[in-house]
Amino acid sequence: xxxxxxxxxxxAYLDQELSPEEQRLxxxxxxxxxxxxxxxxxxxxxxxxxxNLEPPFAQADLDLLDQFLFDHLHANPSFSANPWVWGKRxxxxxxxxxxxxxxxxxxxxxxxxxxxxxxxxxxPFSISSTTPYQLVSERKTDVNFLxxxxxxxxxxxxxxxxxxxxxxxxxxxxxxxxx
Amino acid sequence: xxxxxxxxxxxPAPDTLSEFEQQVKNYEKAFYHFAYRLTGNHDDAQDLTxxxxxxxxxxxxxxxxxxxxxxxxxxxxxxxxxxxxxKKRRRPFVASLDEAPPxxxxxxxxxxxxxxxxxxxFALRHELGVTIQSALLRLPEEFRAAVVLCDVQGFxxxxxxxILQCSLGTVRSRIHRGRRxxxxxxxxxLSAERSKKQ
Ligand SMILES: [Zn+2]
Numbered sequence: 001x002x003x004x005x006x007x008x009x010x011x012a013y014l015d016q017e018l019s020p021e022e023q024r025l026x027x028x029x030x031x032x033x034x035x036x037x038x039x040x041x042x043x044x045x046x047x048x049x050x051x052n053l054e055p056p057f058a059q060a061d062l063d064l065l066d067q068f069l070f071d072h073l074h075a076n077p078s079f080s081a082n083p084w085v086w087g088k089r090x091x092x093x094x095x096x097x098x099x100x101x102x103x104x105x106x107x108x109x110x111x112x113x114x115x116x117x118x119x120x121x122x123x124p125f126s127i128s129s130t131t132p133y134q135l136v137s138e139r140k141t142d143v144n145f146l147x148x149x150x151x152x153x154x155x156x157x158x159x160x161x162x163x164x165x166x167x168x169x170x171x172x173x174x175x176x177x178x179x
Numbered sequence: 180x181x182x183x184x185x186x187x188x189x190x191p192a193p194d195t196l197s198e199f200e201q202q203v204k205n206y207e208k209a210f211y212h213f214a215y216r217l218t219g220n221h222d223d224a225q226d227l228t229x230x231x232x233x234x235x236x237x238x239x240x241x242x243x244x245x246x247x248x249x250x251x252x253x254x255x256x257x258x259x260x261x262x263x264x265x266k267k268r269r270r271p272f273v274a275s276l277d278e279a280p281p282x283x284x285x286x287x288x289x290x291x292x293x294x295x296x297x298x299x300x301f302a303l304r305h306e307l308g309v310t311i312q313s314a315l316l317r318l319p320e321e322f323r324a325a326v327v328l329c330d331v332q333g334f335x336x337x338x339x340x341x342i343l344q345c346s347l348g349t350v351r352s353r354i355h356r357g358r359r360x361x362x363x364x365x366x367x368x369l370s371a372e373r374s375k376k377q
Contacts, residue, residue, distance in 0.1 A: 011355040015329060017336045042369045046361050049311050049368075050330035054304070055208060056215040056224075065207060068229045073196055073236060 001025050006036050014043050199239050202248045203232060209332065210252055216327040217260050219316045227263075231256040253332075253342045257324050264320055307368065314364035322357030329354050 006029045012018050013026045030037045203210075210231070215224035235242075235252050242251060315323050321343070328339045340350045362369065 008355065011358050012336075012351050015336065015354070017351065038373070041373070042362050043358055045369055045372050046358055046365060047330050049307065049365070050326065051333070053216075053308055053311060053331060055212050056221070062207060062211065064225060065211065065228060065232075069200070069203065069232060072233055073200070 001029055003029075003033060003036055006030070006033070007039055010036070010040050010043055014040065014047060195239060199236055206249045206252065207232075209249065210256060213253060213327060213332060214256055214260070216312070216315060216331055217256070217320070217324060219312055227256060227260055231259050234259070247338075250334075250338060250342050253328070254344065257343060260324070261320060310365070310368070311361075314361050317364060318357050318360055322353045322360065325350055325353035326357040326361070 006026055009018060009022060009026060013023060016023075018026070030040055207228075211224060211228050214227040214231070215221065218224050218227060231252060234255050242248065315327065318326065324343060325339055328334045328342060329336070334342070336347055336350045336354075339354075340347050343350065343353075345353075
């Protein structure tokens with residue numbers, strides 16, 4: 001083995017990551033070659049410098065680390081476990097509930113002159129506590145957010161939007177409307 | 180029915196969290212030390228460790244109980260570090276890491292104090308620590324990680340190849356070249372050692 005070859009293997013020799021045969025050859029070479037021996041000494045010093053490096057942290061650093069983990073993992077462990085899956089599950093559940101409610105509204109529309117609603121209208125204070133769906137008429141909500149000009153345009157738009165429905169269908173099903 | 184299902188799914192697995200915390204407790208110092216040697220400062224080390232541990236927790240269900248937890252997390256720390264470093268770095272990335280190392284010599288030359296007479300006290304150890312860390316930071320980050328895992332963390336080449344996801348030959352070459360560069364940067368200390376011996 002020449003010096004070049006030996007020097008390329010010195011690090012692995014130092015880490016005892018060579019075959020027994022290679023180790024023996026290098027040990028012999030170092031014994032006779034002062035240049036490679038010095039090289040090897042340097043590398044061993046570097047290894048021991050690094051091995052003796054003092055841990056850089058104060059206890060405060062680790063406390064911060066623990067605090068962080070505590071905050072994140074305990075705050076919402078289920079979401080931490082796999083937020084992606086949980087996001088999808090949540091979305092799916094929401095979609096199902098939404099679909100269910102919409103179907104229910106369309107299958108069982110509430111007539112505006114339903115006797116039950118009429119009695120409720122007679123006692124306005126009980127509406128809020130007993131009406132199952134606290135929705136307001138679409139028209140009424142829009143008015144709050146629109147200026148007079150917009151309102152006119154919106155009225156046209158709404159008429160065209162709903163033109164394919166028969167007149168009664170404009171009412172949002174399930175919603176008691178008072179005019 | 181929907182509601183019942185949602186509730187049961189939302190309940191956290193009781194063992195996972197405590198098992199994870201136990202594992203972290205065993206190794207957190209070592210993780211933090213590794214992150215510190217890679218980044219060279221407390222804030223980045225803290226961020227890196229935290230991010231890696233969160234990532235590890237999120238993927239904890241994929242962690243196989245028989246395998247080494249620490250090596251798995253070291254791997255996450257290393258990958259995060261490499262990703263972030265490449266994003267932050269302004270210089271264009273050197274395509275093959277095991278080819279020519281970057282021309283570090285062109286960067287600001289450091290003032291080299293005279294280390295020929297070294298006092299054996301805390302101040303010196305501290306100063307040596309600082310010098311070694313800044314030498315580490317001058318290494319290409321792949322060499323740095325390999326050298327730190329070997330000499331600071333004490334892993335075998337095979338374990339390192341596992342963590343860095345590269346071949347044994349690559350590990351050997353990175354450690355060798357990393358140490359050779361360190362030898363240049365730490366020459367003043369090394370010659371002081373030599374003269375001490377004589
Ligand atoms: Zn030689």
